[in-house]
Amino acid sequence: MTADSAEAFALGQDEIAALRKQLRGPLLLPGEPAYDEARSVWNAMIDRRPTLVARCLDVGDVVTAVNFARDHNIPLSVKGGGHNIAGLAVGPGLLLDFSLMREVQLDPAARTARAAAGCLLSDVDQATQVYGLAAPLGFVSTTGIAGLTLGGGFGYLTRRAGWTCDNLLSLNVVTATGEIVVASAEENPDLFWGLRGGGGNFGVVTSFEYRLYPVGPEIYGGIRFWPAEDAPAVLDLYRTLVASAPPEQVCVAFLRFAPPAPWLPPEIHFKPVVGILICDTGPLADAAERAAPIKSFGAPLGDVLQPRTYLSQQSLLDATQPPGRRNYWKSEYLPRLEPALLERAIAHARRMVSPYSAIILFPIGGALNRLPEGHSAAGNRDAAFALIIACAWEDAAADADNISWVRSTWRDLRAFSTGGTYVNFLTAEEGEERIRAAYGPNYARLVEVKRRWDPENLFHTNKNIVPRPA
Ligand SMILES: Cc1cc2nc3c(=O)[nH]c(=O)nc-3n(C[C@H](O)[C@H](O)[C@H](O)COP(=O)(O)OP(=O)(O)OC[C@H]3O[C@@H](n4cnc5c(N)ncnc54)[C@H](O)[C@@H]3O)c2cc1C
Missing domain, CATH: 3.30.465.10 (Uridine Diphospho-n-acetylenolpyruvylglucosamine Reductase; domain 3)
Incomplete structure (x- = not known):
């Protein structure tokens, strides 16, 4: 893909030179060092080449970039961490890149x-x-x-x-x-x-x-995996425990393939598993006691549930989510966990195509439900869980099969939705109808x-x- 040329936006070299002079941070053009790094985003399905990249150093640079885009009538995009699955950080025209502003x-x-x-x-x-x-x-x-x-x-x-x-x-x-x-x-x-x-x-x-x-610095957390055949019993236990869990305890359920983690035996890497991830920010002794039913359940394939720093918990999943893979997701908010949803999720997990696929249940119910719907634009105050059907793969030839698995799983499981969805998980093709669903009455x-x-x-x-x- 080629960058939209400066000429496409009727930008002269003198205007670009003037912008470069006005900015404290670097202005990057196609072919210049760091241009490709600045324009790349987490989801490899998105490959866009802006005409100019302003790597802002301070608020003055941000004002300069906004004024330049508006006055020259060129599209403006804004990049934070570049993680948005729809690739919304990068468009044609001028990219305002925040990567140097991290104080x-x-x-x-x-x-x-x-x-x-x-x-x-x-x-x-x-x-x-x-x-x-x-x-x-x-x-x-x-x-x-x-x-x-x-x-x-x-x-x-x-x-x-x-x-x-x-x-x-x-x-x-x-x-x-x-x-x-x-x-x-x-x-x-x-x-x-x-x-x-x-x-x-x-x-x-x-x-x-x-x-x-x-919070912490030491909390009780980590993850425990069992073979996929145990999924009905593990998810039944999960459903019972999360129903009475205090807000300090967050238990996330995964149907996925085992990652090639050093704490898992090599023979189970990329085999189907069911997992529960815990982060409990309550007092350590209480947290360990609360985790006991999970810690003692069945015969696990691997278990790193233990006291650990909050920082290690916060980066525990990082290695499973590298940049540069092709990614496609669908998500819905759920008001509760129905046994039928779990049964159907287990059935869909058996059809997963890529070893980087997962069906994930994040409990989010608690404080957010106690505020009125119109407290902020985020709304969705009836949500108790976020359901994510996530798929990542490496070869573009596998796009159709993986996207088809995500879509068919979503079409079935959305029957359990509140009707709301998370705007940050919407993919590139999800337009106004899904944006309205994300905001509901707001x-x-x-x-x-x-x-x-x-x-x-x-x-x-x-x-x-x-x-x-x-
Ligand atoms: C691996 C992974 C894990 C995730 N986990 C979670 C999670 O646990 N919880 C959760 O809530 N979400 C999660 N997300 C979703 C995440 O919230 C969104 O992807 C979000 O857009 C990421 O923020 P970013 O700054 O990296 O986004 P970017 O891709 O940089 O930008 C996203 C959007 O925000 C706009 N934007 C960025 N910076 C600014 C700014 N300074 N001013 C105005 N607009 C701006 C961009 O223009 C774009 O429209 C996850 C995503 C990934 C890929």
């Missing part, structure tokens, strides 16, 4: 952190864990905080603290007119409401201020906020809220 400022006494928009989850976790604190972020530490937080966000602390975006205190934002504004409960509250779930539709966020929680208000803050739709490389009447 985390802490106020341990107030239990708050302000993180620059290029931070990955690991940046924030490492900084906050120095003080035994953590922001509610996601399960894979290489994910960007920006896309995750703006779309809602869930992870190991969600049952205690709600969506990631429920824990935002303020955001610093560059608007479509190039103004720098604060969005918080006190300042620009409509923008604050929309940014908490509505993605990058309303502005470019330069930093996020999070509320922090005491969609109409999102359109109003969009019309106020970005009526010309400058920020459209996202799951777009089109600024027309709802």
